[in-house]
Amino acid sequence: MIPSVGSETNKKKKSRGHKYQRKRLRCPKCEYRIIDEGINTTSLLHVMEEGDSWDADYYTKCHNCKSEIGLKKIE
Numbered sequence: 271m272i273p274s275v276g277s278e279t280n281k282k283k284k285s286r287g288h289k290y291q292r293k294r295l296r297c298p299k300c301e302y303r304i305i306d307e308g309i310n311t312t313s314l315l316h317v318m319e320e321g322d323s324w325d326a327d328y329y330t331k332c333h334n335c336k337s338e339i340g341l342k343k344i345e
Protein backbone atom coordinates (compact mmCIF):
# COMPACT_ATOMS: atom_id res chain seq x y z
CA MET A 271 0.00 0.00 0.00
CA ILE A 272 2.88 2.35 0.66
CA PRO A 273 4.50 3.48 -2.59
CA SER A 274 8.15 2.44 -2.51
CA VAL A 275 9.46 4.99 -4.95
CA GLY A 276 11.76 6.95 -2.68
CA SER A 277 13.24 3.93 -0.91
CA GLU A 278 14.36 2.26 -4.14
CA THR A 279 17.29 4.61 -4.58
CA ASN A 280 18.75 3.57 -1.27
CA LYS A 281 18.89 -0.08 -2.24
CA LYS A 282 21.86 0.07 -4.59
CA LYS A 283 24.36 -1.60 -2.30
CA LYS A 284 24.50 -5.00 -3.97
CA SER A 285 27.99 -5.42 -5.41
CA ARG A 286 26.98 -7.76 -8.18
CA GLY A 287 29.23 -8.44 -11.14
CA HIS A 288 32.32 -7.85 -9.08
CA LYS A 289 34.66 -10.76 -9.54
CA TYR A 290 35.96 -12.36 -6.44
CA GLN A 291 39.66 -12.46 -7.23
CA ARG A 292 40.61 -14.93 -4.59
CA LYS A 293 40.99 -18.62 -4.21
CA ARG A 294 39.77 -20.41 -1.18
CA LEU A 295 42.14 -22.64 0.66
CA ARG A 296 40.62 -25.41 2.64
CA CYS A 297 41.86 -27.37 5.58
CA PRO A 298 43.48 -30.57 4.26
CA LYS A 299 41.90 -32.42 7.11
CA CYS A 300 38.29 -31.30 7.25
CA GLU A 301 37.83 -29.13 4.15
CA TYR A 302 36.91 -26.13 6.21
CA ARG A 303 37.85 -22.89 4.51
CA ILE A 304 40.69 -21.37 6.45
CA ILE A 305 42.14 -18.65 4.29
CA ASP A 306 41.92 -16.96 0.92
CA GLU A 307 44.82 -16.47 -1.41
CA GLY A 308 45.31 -14.17 -4.35
CA ILE A 309 44.43 -15.47 -7.76
CA ASN A 310 48.11 -15.37 -8.80
CA THR A 311 49.35 -17.06 -5.68
CA THR A 312 49.94 -20.73 -5.23
CA SER A 313 50.29 -22.14 -1.77
CA LEU A 314 50.92 -25.47 -0.20
CA LEU A 315 49.01 -26.51 2.85
CA HIS A 316 50.16 -29.02 5.35
CA VAL A 317 48.66 -30.26 8.57
CA MET A 318 51.29 -29.81 11.23
CA GLU A 319 51.68 -32.80 13.47
CA GLU A 320 53.65 -32.84 16.65
CA GLY A 321 57.34 -32.77 15.92
CA ASP A 322 56.67 -32.15 12.27
CA SER A 323 59.68 -30.73 10.53
CA TRP A 324 57.73 -29.43 7.58
CA ASP A 325 58.97 -25.94 6.99
CA ALA A 326 56.17 -23.47 6.45
CA ASP A 327 56.12 -19.78 5.71
CA TYR A 328 52.96 -19.14 7.66
CA TYR A 329 51.13 -20.98 10.34
CA THR A 330 47.48 -20.78 11.07
CA LYS A 331 44.87 -22.79 12.82
CA CYS A 332 41.78 -24.39 11.44
CA HIS A 333 38.82 -23.03 13.35
CA ASN A 334 36.86 -26.17 12.71
CA CYS A 335 39.13 -29.08 13.63
CA LYS A 336 41.76 -27.01 15.51
CA SER A 337 44.62 -28.46 13.49
CA GLU A 338 47.68 -26.37 13.02
CA ILE A 339 48.09 -25.69 9.33
CA GLY A 340 51.38 -24.73 7.79
CA LEU A 341 51.33 -22.63 4.65
CA LYS A 342 54.03 -22.33 2.11
CA LYS A 343 53.92 -19.84 -0.68
CA ILE A 344 55.19 -21.36 -3.87
CA GLU A 345 54.38 -18.64 -6.36
Ligand SMILES: [Zn+2]
Nearest residue numbers: 297300332335
Ligand atom coordinates in the same frame (compact mmCIF):
# COMPACT_ATOMS: atom_id res chain seq x y z
ZN1 LIG B 1 40.21 -28.45 9.74
